Amino acid sequence: MTSPSASVTSRDSLAIGQRSLGDPSVRFPLWPPLTAGCPVTSTENVSYPVEVDYAYDEVPAGLFTGAAGQPRGHDRWAPLLPPLRAPGLGEGGTPLVPLGDGLWIKDESRNPTWSHKDRINRVTVSAAVGAGAEGVVVASSGNHGASAAAYAARAGLRCVVIGSTETPPAVEAFLRAYGAVVLSVPVDARWPLLRRIVERFGYHPVSNVTPTHTGHAFGPEGYKTLAYEIFTELGVPGAVFLPTGYGELLFGVWKGFAELVALGLADRVPRLYSCEPAAGGPLAAALRDGVPATRVPVGETAAYAIGSPVGGYRGVVAVRESGGAALLVSDAEMAAARAELAGSGLWAELSAAAGLAGYRQLGPAVEGPVVCVSTSSGFKDRDLLAGGRSTEVDPEDWAEVERRVGATA
């Protein structure tokens, strides 16, 4: 195991404490990180998340102006992140790929473990280091677990991933490569086992442990960097469409833009559109019913990364405060969006295409520029190998070659 680089320090964080989303006047010190939501405002039915507060009046001049010599990725934004006590892997700094007509794809498959989850795990594994934990534990069948395993390996922490037999083959291969302990259990047993491992081994949980979703207090702060990056490259777009499971990504992007407004750098936030699988959609249901968070039954969907039965209050805040809307996209719409992305050279996971699927559903009436966040790479899909293998062609059979190439000499 290598030691953290000297360039990774916590010296620049302006984080000053934690604050309840249930009641912003309810405040907590920065340490220890609250991993089970707000202990004051949460009820039996709704768990309220906690967020991080900063000394905004001390943000360095020039942080957002792209001066030469800025570090890259999360380290650039360290003042507006919780202390980065775990070494980085070059997370963030992903490209905005222009597809024409004012549409940009923020391609998060360029992260260290090829998904947006690296933005959150740099922060949560840093919290584990700061809290003195020997390991982290995460319930996940996909990107979140893989990312936690990578950051834990880099930081020299143990990592337990509580997955299921639904974990895609490629994801299991790289979890193992990172040295994580993978415990496959029935889906309903995942959260009780996670809580028990937290209690018995003192491992730091980097995924959710509450009845409605709260996740880790520090986690969504890592997603704010998406907003900062979009802002420094494009300014404030008209709309951002985001694949949505628990709403942490949505909240982080909203908070990042809201901070830019509070700092006087931007005059508005973009409209944020949550894009949930139509088979479920707890955020759309909560907004429709006017409740902070709810549960819904989830039908069949191949968008396993975002097919969540339970929502959280963060997503409600982001959609409501940004003037956006909650969209539901079918598997067919996501598959069409995935094909559109691949036809432009971007191979996305089905869930990752939910953002573009949402934009295509609303159509050109949406005021641009439009950014669709594509969260992850196609190799994470469960149906990776469903296409089978190609059959060999006889190179001497020119008629067959012409037929396959679809061209005539």
Place this chain on the structure above:
Amino acid sequence: MTSPSASVTSRDSLAIGQRSLGDPSVRFPLWPPLTAGCPVTSTENVSYPVEVDYAYDEVPAGLFTGAAGQPRGHDRWAPLLPPLRAPGLGEGGTPLVPLGDGLWIKDESRNPTWSHKDRINRVTVSAAVGAGAEGVVVASSGNHGASAAAYAARAGLRCVVIGSTETPPAVEAFLRAYGAVVLSVPVDARWPLLRRIVERFGYHPVSNVTPTHTGHAFGPEGYKTLAYEIFTELGVPGAVFLPTGYGELLFGVWKGFAELVALGLADRVPRLYSCEPAAGGPLAAALRDGVPATRVPVGETAAYAIGSPVGGYRGVVAVRESGGAALLVSDAEMAAARAELAGSGLWAELSAAAGLAGYRQLGPAVEGPVVCVSTSSGFKDRDLLAGGRSTEVDPEDWAEVERRVGATA
């Protein structure tokens, strides 16, 4: 198909012509791109490559100083690249991840199709667009074909990938997603079929067609950006270790640093170490025998991406002119390096770990800082699924959970 972005133009290229590596006084106009090496100096036994020449005295001031507002990836370096007539996907701009003790990993798995090959294919597909071709054709069982397919899709060109039944499952899945025609044929039939498709359909070849390797005249120019990026971030390192198949990557990195010296921005080039699989090693053989290029038998190796029987003159130039050396690394050394990378949170393809394997072979006597280029992601390996699936654990069986976690409460 979307139209190229307005930001992608050829207006900034300073390319003025092509020049033979066999005899630099043998020059050709810039168009058409020479796809079969130098027609003047090549012999029956040795094919000499061609490179691109530029109006170096017109390089804009500030190109290397990282001023704000620079475009990212290849577009930033357009003056020192052949005309970028195909739209980009945000290639390049990959992070240098510090592993401590002066060792940096240049993680090329952060490219659009998750390998270094995107640097070359932005350039070769641009050449195809510039040459007016309707399609490109490439012989490849891995990263090169996948990357060509993505850039062809983005540019609206057809793409034929001549692969084999050895193509890894994940690679075949994403070739199909990009809409490429995949023709699997016996390995020996690949190059004759490629030449025939070029002749009959007028498709532009973006892989090699000559007896010893020359590849595409414009291609390795795309790898120069690796040198530019390393230089702007670190200055000139002591040494760079590179996974080596045909030596195009090696040559591109060497040429990039040599240009920096010629421009008066750097005072030397780093020592470049080629890292070939010990099962083959045509570059090491050519350097040992004092010939421009040679063929060797190739034994068993799982490093399929670089297990080449034939070398080319470019690699000889790069190792000799940089004062480096040709290393041979065993599969066991690559596997150990791959495990070391994964233990630091970076999941690399076996071939991609050849650079670190070479550095570990030489040991700490190498003058640093040291950059090891990791060319691609672990999901491209043929043995992706060899580890099998994890078995389910009974969450109530706490003794078994403790045993697997390796910790005691």
